Amino acid sequence: MSLAARLWADNADVVAEVLAHPFVRGIGDGSLDRDLFAGYIAQDAFFLESFARAYGLAIARSGDTDTLLALAELLNGVREELRLHASYAASWGIDMVGVEPRPATLAYTEFLLATAATADLAVVCAAMTPCMRLYAHIGTSLDAGTAGPYADWVRTYADPGFEQVAALLEKLLDRLGDDGAAVRTAYRRAMRLELEFFESAFTARD
Template sequence: MTLSAALWAGSADLARAALAHPFVTGIADGSLPRERFAGYVAQDAFFLEAFARGYALGVAHSRDRGTLETFADLLAGVRDELRLHDGYAARWGIDLADVEPAPATLAYTEFLLATAALGGAGQTCAAMTPCMRLYAHLGQALAPRATGPYREWVDTYADPGFDQLAATLEALLDRTAADTPEVRRAYRRAMRLELDFFDAAARRWGTVAAE
């Protein structure tokens, strides 16, 4: 078993919790209130900008051309997600330029950027892979039953192209990381922060630019 597969299997409990989370099920069946989803879009756009910076730090710290090019390709892939958010923002009047990050958003972005700034490529991959793999997992699991206004969100993450981006990052993790306690902690921490992000979205963000 590859390291990335072992790390994903080791957090299967958190993946199950994410799939069953009320925020995620509300997206799948269309019952999530619009203002909750609008708040999520605003916060997630802030998060994705930090995620892109994490990839950029990976580029800066790469020690070989292959690693550099892979991080650069992954950085380019974030633009597609940001365009999805731009589309929602344009349709629903969400001001993505003036988002006040919620505590759960800051906890996640600060963890990612600190790891990418201070750790090596393997540690950076361990912190960033859970987001990619979890969203691909959610998209694929929800696609057969998703209905309602958030179908576009589901289709984005169910797309084979997104799964390939997740697999690319996993392959880079396998190539650059060792199976150490630090790597396992970073992966597990990122998975928990994903759940915290959904918890905050389900409760409604404290400050949302769309409101």
């Protein structure tokens, strides 16, 4: 079993909590309050911009051409997600200007940026992989046919193209990483922050 597969398996408890969370279930059956989803989209756009900056920091610190090119491709994938958010903002009238990040959003972005700026690239990959793998898993676990207004969101993360991007990051983690404490801690921390992000989206009222 690859390193990425072991880490994913070892965090199956958090994955189960995410899939069972009322925010995610509400997307899947289309019942989620529209205002909660709009707030989530604004927060997620803020998060994705920091995610892109974390890739940028990793690119600047990459030590070989293969790593640099893989990270550049991953950064391009974030652009596609931001386009989805921009589409929702335009069609739903979501104000994306001057978004105030919630505590859960800040906790996640600050963790990623600090890791990307200071940690080994293997640990950086471990910190960033849960977001990609978890969303690919959510997308294929939900049914766009029952998601109602959130069908496009589900289709985006269920798309084979998104799976390919997630797999690319996992391959980079497998190549650079080891099964050490720093890698495991970063992966687990990111997975818990994902759950806290969905909880914040469900309980906050902007």
